[in-house]
Amino acid sequence: MNRHPKLPTSIVLVCLWFLLGNCYFNPFVQPIVNPEVKEKTNPFLGLLGLGGTSNLVITGQIRDANGVAMVGLALVPSSVSIQSKSTLPPYTTDAGGRFYIPYQSGKLNFDVFKDGLPFFTLALNVSGPSAITAETSGAPAGLEISNLGTLDPTNPPNFFDLVKVSGLDFTMNELTLHNAEVNSFIDSFVFTFSEAPIPALTPGPLVTSWASQNISCFPTVIFGSTMTVTGNTITIQATPSSNTVNYECTFKSGILSASGKPLTQRIIRFFFNPPV
Structure with missing residues (x-):
């Protein structure tokens, strides 16, 4: 009976040395010494769960037509979606109206529930970590899906939002101010946040200075010297300076939470049209 000749041990060792030592064939070494070979093009590393986008989380905010964050909405993966990473649905919006979903590319479909009842359907089109768009069906007029992006969950999100x-x-x-026509005179503005804001300032010039530095309005809104903080809410004296005018106010990151988080910048718009 003919037998296949055995390869000398020295030849076998040389072959192993070549495969493991040669950077071109070694999947562990290749992306380090040859950075032009992108991580996403190395399926071997992907199978090992090393690097890539596998650890990212998709986030976004849902607000109603008045710009109010919609808290407690449940996003349930639709049966028409192949969502292998969506293993822990539903995903519930937090105090800032934000949702957090495991990252994957493609079209992700969700049925959104409010108080346990069907509300609307949401589709996220994910082309890449910084290329995410949203489509809705059956949503109320004016509903906003905004601030879409991705996060690294190993670095806890540090959001402080104007709700x-x-x-x-x-x-x-x-x-109501955001996206509204205001037909009454205004004495104060009321801001509600996702968590407790800075402690109240002593009434006086410091309040007016704080407001002018952190809330930029055009045309001008005249801020008074009185400000109170109750729970997650700031109430501050404020009067629009002109009638029958469109206002745009920007709330800046200088507004801090009690724990020191900077505010996510937010713009609101309203039309001031009080009686003559």
């Missing part, structure tokens, strides 16, 4: 902006008239009735 709601409203005004108070002279009889303390609450008025």
